Amino acid sequence: MKIDESFHRSWQAQPLSTRPLILPRQHFTYPTIAEEVERGALEVMVTPRNSEAFLATCALGFKDEAAPSGIWSTPHPDWLCALSGGYAYLINAENPGQFTMIELRPVLAVFAATYSELDSGLLLFVGHRRIVAWGREGIQWTSENLSDEGIHVGRIEDSVLCGRGWEMRTDHEYEFDLDLKTGKMTRK
Numbered sequence: 080m081k082i083d084e085s086f087h088r089s090w091q092a093q094p095l096s097t098r099p100l101i102l103p104r105q106h107f108t109y110p111t112i113a114e115e116v117e118r119g120a121l122e123v124m125v126t127p128r129n130s131e132a133f134l135a136t137c138a139l140g141f142k143d144e145a146a147p148s149g150i151w152s153t154p155h156p157d158w159l160c161a162l163s164g165g166y167a168y169l170i171n172a173e174n175p176g177q178f179t180m181i182e183l184r185p186v187l188a189v190f191a192a193t194y195s196e197l198d199s200g201l202l203l204f205v206g207h208r209r210i211v212a213w214g215r216e217g218i219q220w221t222s223e224n225l226s227d228e229g230i231h232v233g234r235i236e237d238s239v240l241c242g243r244g245w246e247m248r249t250d251h252e253y254e255f256d257l258d259l260k261t262g263k264m265t266r267k
Contacts, residue, residue: 081149081162085191086200088152089128090172092159098122098136105133107175109161109168121148121163127172128157135175140166146185154199154215162186167204169213179218181211192235192259201259203240205230210240212262220262225255235259 080094098117103124108116119139126132140146146165153160157173165185171177183206192212193200199215208226212219226244233241240257254267 081147081151083149083151083189083191085193086152086154086202087156088159089156090159091126092150092161093124094150095122095124095134099124099134103132103134105131105175106136107133107170107178108136108138109170109178110138110180119164121161123150123161125159125170125172125175130173133175135161135168135170137161137163137168138166140164141185143185145187147188149189151189151191151202153202153213160189160202160213162189169217181213182221183209183211187230188232190232190235192238192240194235194238194259203259205232210257210262212259222257222262223264225257225264 116138119142121137123135125135141164147162148164149162151160158169158171161168167181167186169179181204183204186204188205190203192203202213204211207228208224210222227247231243238259243252243254245252256265
């Protein structure tokens with residue numbers, strides 16, 4: 080399980096191998112309505128700086144190694160990202176009833192872009208066709224389709240993500256640059 084602390088955070092999080100026999104007073108399930116959420120769910124004990132610790136149970140998306148699981152810090156120090164089998168949950172540690180689930184299903188990769196040109200930075204969620212950027216104030220942008228199936232992220236320089244996509248019509252790969260400030264793609 081990956082734990083990425085690229086951004087400053089005001090909380091502590093400990094992934095658990097199993098649910099505790101005695102649940103803490105505060106227990107939150109993400110998403111709030113889900114069938115069989117316990118089966119394979121990511122269980123995380125979260126200790127916020129200014130409020131009571133809670134157990135976060137994050138429903139499993141896909142039981143596949145291509146769909147990652149882990150915990151990431153975010154550009155806002157009070158928010159954390161829990162990824163469970165490619166389902167990404169962004170949770171306010173100080174107010175755990177406040178959360179967002181990223182629309183990409185599955186999320187195949189997560190990258191922290193912390194360059195100074197991006198102010199407080201971005202957490203980038205890569206799916207099969209698009210990328211979603213989460214900033215200090217929430218979702219900053221969602222890219223257009225960058226590929227017909229599968230995005231390869233090469234490198235991030237300054238505030239530009241350089242990558243490759245694939246076009247089904249021509250059966251060829253192409254390179255693109257993605258402006259991390261705006262989410263606009265330029266095909267090379």
